[in-house]
Amino acid sequence: MATYFIKHVTKYSYDNPVIDAANQLRLHPINDEFQNVNSHYLVITNNAHVQTYLDYYKNIVGSFMITEAITELYIESNIEVTTFSKILPEDTIAAKTQWKELENIKYDDPFVDFLIHKPFSGTNELAQIIEEKQIKHKTVYQALQELCDYVYNLIKYTKGVTKVDSSIDEVWKIKAGVCQDFTNIMLQALRMCGIPARYVSGYICPNSDNTRGEGATHAWIEAYIPFYGWLGFDPTNNTIANDCHVRLAVGRDYSDCAPVKGVFKGNANANLFVKVNVSTSKSDEDLILPETPMSSIKNNSYKRHMERIQQQQQQQ
Incomplete structure (x- = not known):
C-alpha cells in the first residue's frame, strides 16, 4: 500500500485570442479495489465548470467549454490516491x-x-x-x-x-x-x-x-x-x-485515453507546457513554468478543428 500526491499541470499559450475552447479530460483517476482516490480537484482557466460521464470503458471523462476569448488555457489536476498491490497469479492451471x-x-x-x-x-x-x-x-x-x-x-x-x-x-x-x-x-x-x-x-x-x-x-x-x-x-x-x-x-x-484534447475557434499558434509532480507527502509548492515551452502546436484554427493532444511523448 502506498499514498501519493500528484499535481499535473497542462498549459496552452496562444499568440492570438481564441474562443469557444471545448475540451475533454481523462484526468480523473480510476477508483476501485486496487486504487482508492482520497481526493481530486481541478483548477481551470475562468473557473470553467466540468461535467463528467462514464465512457464505454468505464473511464470518468470530464468536459468543459470556455466561450470567452482567452490567450491561455491552464488546467491543473490535484490527486491524492492510495494504491494497493495485486496478488499475482499462482499460475497452476495448465x-x-x-x-x-x-x-x-x-x-x-x-x-x-x-x-x-x-x-x-x-x-x-x-x-x-x-x-x-x-x-x-x-x-x-x-x-x-x-x-x-x-x-x-x-x-x-x-x-x-x-x-x-x-x-x-x-x-x-x-x-x-x-x-x-x-x-x-x-x-x-x-x-x-x-x-x-x-x-x-x-x-x-x-x-x-x-x-x-x-x-x-x-x-x-x-x-x-x-x-x-x-x-x-x-x-x-x-x-x-x-x-x-x-x-x-x-x-x-x-x-x-488521451488526458487532454479539444478544439477552439481562432487563428492562433499554441505553445504547450506539461508537467507532473509526484510525491509521497503533500506539498503546496507551485510547479515552475519554463520560459521555453516544451512543444509548439502550429496553425490551430476552427477550420482545421485540429485536436489538441497532451503529448504522451513529454514523459520524462
Missing part, C-alpha cells in the same frame, strides 16, 4: 487450458475490442519471434513476462525521436522511443498471440533511481489472464505494474 479459454472468449465483450490489431511492417518478424519463443507452449502469465522483457530490450528508451502520432511502423524501424512506443509494440505482440490487451494511461511514481516515465503521464498495458483477470505490465521498465502505478484511463489505444 498452459493448454489457458489458451483454450482465450480462444473461447475472443468474441466476448469486452475482450474482442482488445484483440483487434492491424498488420504493420514488422508483423512477419514479430510473428517469427513469437514462434521461436514458443509463446503458446507457456502459460499466459509466463508469456506476458517473456514478451515484456523482449520489448524492454528491443526498444531503446530515447526522448524526442517519436511523436504522439508516430506509427508503430516508425517505432519498429528505429527501435527507439518512449513509454507510449514500448506500450504500442507490446500491445501488438499480445494481440497477435490472442491475448486481450488494453492501453493504460496514468502515472508512475518513483521507486528507484532507474524508473523511466516520471515527470508526465506514463503508459503501460493490462493483459487478461484466464481464470485470474487483468494484470498490468510496464515494458518501459520491464516490470509488473504495481502500487507505484496510478491509473487514469484504459482503452484500445492512446486515443481512448
Whole structure:
C-alpha cells in the first residue's frame, strides 16, 4: 500500500485570442479495489465548470467549454490516491487450458475490442519471434513476462525521436522511443498471440533511481489472464505494474485515453507546457513554468478543428 500526491499541470499559450475552447479530460483517476482516490480537484482557466460521464470503458471523462476569448488555457489536476498491490497469479492451471479459454472468449465483450490489431511492417518478424519463443507452449502469465522483457530490450528508451502520432511502423524501424512506443509494440505482440490487451494511461511514481516515465503521464498495458483477470505490465521498465502505478484511463489505444484534447475557434499558434509532480507527502509548492515551452502546436484554427493532444511523448 502506498499514498501519493500528484499535481499535473497542462498549459496552452496562444499568440492570438481564441474562443469557444471545448475540451475533454481523462484526468480523473480510476477508483476501485486496487486504487482508492482520497481526493481530486481541478483548477481551470475562468473557473470553467466540468461535467463528467462514464465512457464505454468505464473511464470518468470530464468536459468543459470556455466561450470567452482567452490567450491561455491552464488546467491543473490535484490527486491524492492510495494504491494497493495485486496478488499475482499462482499460475497452476495448465498452459493448454489457458489458451483454450482465450480462444473461447475472443468474441466476448469486452475482450474482442482488445484483440483487434492491424498488420504493420514488422508483423512477419514479430510473428517469427513469437514462434521461436514458443509463446503458446507457456502459460499466459509466463508469456506476458517473456514478451515484456523482449520489448524492454528491443526498444531503446530515447526522448524526442517519436511523436504522439508516430506509427508503430516508425517505432519498429528505429527501435527507439518512449513509454507510449514500448506500450504500442507490446500491445501488438499480445494481440497477435490472442491475448486481450488494453492501453493504460496514468502515472508512475518513483521507486528507484532507474524508473523511466516520471515527470508526465506514463503508459503501460493490462493483459487478461484466464481464470485470474487483468494484470498490468510496464515494458518501459520491464516490470509488473504495481502500487507505484496510478491509473487514469484504459482503452484500445492512446486515443481512448488521451488526458487532454479539444478544439477552439481562432487563428492562433499554441505553445504547450506539461508537467507532473509526484510525491509521497503533500506539498503546496507551485510547479515552475519554463520560459521555453516544451512543444509548439502550429496553425490551430476552427477550420482545421485540429485536436489538441497532451503529448504522451513529454514523459520524462
